[in-house]
Amino acid sequence: MSVLHIVNKSPFERNSLDACLRLAQADSAILLIEDGIYAAQQGTAVSDRVAAAMAKYQIYALSPDLQARGISEDRLIDGIKTVDYDGFVQLACDFDKSQSWL
Amino acid sequence: MASKRFLYMNRKAPHGSVYALESLEVVLIGAAFEQDVSLAFVDDGVYQLLLNQDTAALGSKNFSPTFKALGDYDISKIYVEAESLEARGLTRDDLMPLTWEDEDDDWAEKDSIHIVSSEALAEIIEQQDVLLNF
Numbered sequence: 001m002s003v004l005h006i007v008n009k010s011p012f013e014r015n016s017l018d019a020c021l022r023l024a025q026a027d028s029a030i031l032l033i034e035d036g037i038y039a040a041q042q043g044t045a046v047s048d049r050v051a052a053a054m055a056k057y058q059i060y061a062l063s064p065d066l067q068a069r070g071i072s073e074d075r076l077i078d079g080i081k082t083v084d085y086d087g088f089v090q091l092a093c094d095f096d097k098s099q100s101w102l
Numbered sequence: 103m104a105s106k107r108f109l110y111m112n113r114k115a116p117h118g119s120v121y122a123l124e125s126l127e128v129v130l131i132g133a134a135f136e137q138d139v140s141l142a143f144v145d146d147g148v149y150q151l152l153l154n155q156d157t158a159a160l161g162s163k164n165f166s167p168t169f170k171a172l173g174d175y176d177i178s179k180i181y182v183e184a185e186s187l188e189a190r191g192l193t194r195d196d197l198m199p200l201t202w203e204d205e206d207d208d209w210a211e212k213d214s215i216h217i218v219s220s221e222a223l224a225e226i227i228e229q230q231d232v233l234l235n236f
Contacts, residue, residue, distance in 0.1 A: 010115055010146050012189065035118035038149065043191030064159030068117050070152035070166075075191075084159075 002028045004095035005057075007036040008102070011046045016101040021049070024099075026056045031083070031091060033062040037069060040076045047077055054079045062088060106231040107138045112147035114236060116166065117157060122150045123165050125236035130168075133175035140179040140230070141172075142223060148186045151197040151215070166198070173202035173214055180214045183223050 005024045009016040017039050020030060030053070032040050039050050040061040053059065054077070063082040066073060073082055083091065092098055110129050114121040133139060143151060150166070157164040172180070180200060187193065200214040218226070227233065 008118070010118070013115070013146050035115045035146070038115065038146070038190070041191055045189040047191065065117075068155060068157040068160045068162070068164070069115070069149060070155040072154070 002095065004028070004091050004098040005030045006098055006100045007032050007039070008034040008100070010035040011039040011050075012044075017046070017050075020099075020101045021053050024057060029058045029060065029091060029095065031060045031062065031088065032080075033065050033088075035069075037061045037065045037071060040066070040080050041071055042075050042077050050080075051077050060087070060091065105137045107140070107229060108132065108232045108234065109140045109142060109227060109230040111142050111144065111227075111233060111235045112150060113145040114150075115146040116150045116152075116155065117160065117162065121236045122147070123163070125234075126165060126168055128234070128236075129177070130171065130175065133172075133177060139175075139177050140181060140226065141177065142181045142183070142226070144183045144186050144223070146186075148182055148190060148192065148197075151180075151182065151200075152192070153196060153198050169198060169200060173200060176202060176205075178202040178204075178212065178214045179216065181216050181218050181223055181226060183220060184217050185220050187217065 005020045007017050007020050011017040059080045060083050063084050112125050116122040155166040201211040202214050204212050
């Protein structure tokens with residue numbers, strides 16, 4: 001199995017997501033948490049980039065962080081899956097290692 | 103003492119760091135001193151005003167309903183940069199309604215949120231005496 005990439009920074013404030021998309025191999029998974037979840041929303045300045053990345057990666061967003069920030073799940077880019085904390089733990093177990101793009 | 107024009111510039115998303123909460127606390131404390139206060143929400147700061155924030159699952163304080171108290175302190179100038187909303191796929195309808203009661207005029211509840219262009223906001227910044235950044 002490959003790498004679980006975790007992004008916790010807003011794509012509008014930091015380049016963590018860009019670094020992740022540049023350096024993650026195909027078939028990796030990307031988990032958006034904390035301010036990283038803003039990248040999961042439709043219709044933003046980065047949503048085309050994220051939607052294009054869906055061809056290469058499985059992308060997840062952490063639902064408690066979506067709820068805290070008022071981002072409704074029905075406004076996420078098609079194909080992005082949500083996970084709760086248990087799902088986060090499961091992902092961490094399913095992959096050999098994780099890479100946090102701080 | 104003549105009142106000064108204070109602008110609080112908010113550019114950080116609400117729950118990833120402590121900036122947003124700290125700013126709101128400073129604004130509410132400062133409001134007691136009866137200065138001319140404006141708030142600006144720019145870049146990820148616009149996320150602070152989103153409706154339906156629920157931090158229960160995070161176990162952290164949800165301070166977003168506190169923005170509604172601003173009207174009670176006669177803070178009626180809340181400027182949101184249109185370009186920042188647009189880049190985030192957001193519109194005014196995504197923001198919480200914030201109002202104040204106009205005691206000097208008709209006692210009506212009036213909208214505190216003003217969506218402004220970058221150009222207009224630049225002019226507002228220019229007019230201030232004190233600029234505080236969060």
